[in-house]
Amino acid sequence: xxxxxxxxxxxxxxxxxxxxxxxxxxxxxxxxxxxxxxxxxxxxxxxxxxxxxxxxxxxxxxxxxxxxxxxxxxxxxxxxxxxxxxxxxxxxxxxxxxxxxxxxxxxxxxxxxxxxxxxxxxxxxxxxxxxxxx
Numbered sequence: 715x716x717x718x719x720x721x722x723x724x725x726x727x728x729x730x731x732x733x734x735x736x737x738x739x740x741x742x743x744x745x746x747x748x749x750x751x752x753x754x755x756x757x758x759x760x761x762x763x764x765x766x767x768x769x770x771x772x773x774x775x776x777x778x779x780x781x782x783x784x785x786x787x788x789x790x791x792x793x794x795x796x797x798x799x800x801x802x803x804x805x806x807x808x809x810x811x812x813x814x815x816x817x818x819x820x821x822x823x824x825x826x827x828x829x830x831x832x833x834x835x836x837x838x839x840x841x842x843x844x845x846x847x848x
Contacts, residue, residue, distance in 0.1 A: 720795035727788040734784070738772065741765040742833050749840040762842040766833055773830040776823040 742765075748756030755761070775782060792798070 715794075717795035717797070720791045721797055724788045724791035724795070724797075727784055727791070731782070731784045731788070734768065738765070738768050738833075739829075741768075742829070742836060745836045745840050756840060757843045759842040759845060762837065766837065769826075769830045769833045773826050776819075776826045779819070 741761075744753075745756045745762070745765075747753070772782075
């Protein structure tokens with residue numbers, strides 16, 4: 715496969731990863747904002763289950779010390795194309811790049827866990843609609 719195509723695929727994975735992170739982070743803010751602004755869609759059960767599972771996956775990965783498969787796949791594509799790669803997790807790399815902040819892995823584990831707890835708490839504060847019984 716030509717290096718330009720490999721880099722294009724790596725960039726596509728990076729975009730997917732950014733969208734996943736945005737969904738997790740902005741999803742929680744949307745739930746609470748939707749509660750106050752009376753947005754009915756934030757009580758959608760499917761949205762809430764997918765959101766809870768997404769952060770649950772991230773928390774589980776951090777506790778297991780695993781690197782996100784999207785990060786691993788992106789770095790493998792970049793390496794195959796002969797481009798520079800980065801070490802560590804996607805979030806850690808971009809936080810360091812964007813905010814010049816470097817922290818040990820346990821800090822990210824705590825942050826992910828606290829954020830996951832907030833998402834779980836939102837399930838009880840802003841209850842999703844009950845399933846329709848026929």
